Amino acid sequence: QKEVEQDPGPLSVPEGAIVSLNCTYSNSAFQYFMWYRQYSRKGPELLMYTYSSGNKEDGRFTAQVDKSSKYISLFIRDSQPSDSATYLCAMSEAYMNYGGSQGNLIFGKGTKLSVKP
């Protein structure tokens, strides 16, 4: 069983729709949860960052973490064509571990999102 599971899509929605992206994981030691956006042939850029359980909102984006269910979500409200990209979830056990591996990020496969005008 892979540590992080993410539906690769593709997911196609009309402009203005609410988008829900999800990941599940198996390692209960994960504490830090991130969502990255990656445009084609570009490196990932950090969108949202959450520690432990709870919600975090930033503009049109909301990240949710449910550690009891080992499930994280990213919601995009009022989606725009410019949101079309691949969205990667990532998580790690620790935020700082010099010389160790607990701070390493484990990525999902990414979900390709297309927002149609």
Place this chain on the structure above:
Amino acid sequence: GAVVSQHPSWVICKSGTSVKIECRSLDFQATTMFWYRQFPKQSLMLMATSNEGSKATYEQGVEKDKFLINHASLTLSTLTVTSAHPEDSSFYICSARDWALEDNEQFFGPGTRLTVL
């Protein structure tokens, strides 16, 4: 946010040749840099972690003699793919962490697409 650059952005080489990829943190000091590989429709897979001034730590299954990593300064890490073969064709992405920041954020470079003929 902090900026990480990679050079070259793409490279095509013949089988058996060696290719060097540079990763630079432009406006911060990166005591730790990470090298990832991403095959089409797959997640980013961590290849190795390098701390400035010390040997890189390779993930299981990654040949350290084939993927040479040098992190000689706080702003530069290089990955050399030695005797490249077509199966090494992939998207190589580096990231850098700034220990001055109290979170787990890694800043990613734009990636280097390697094609081995």
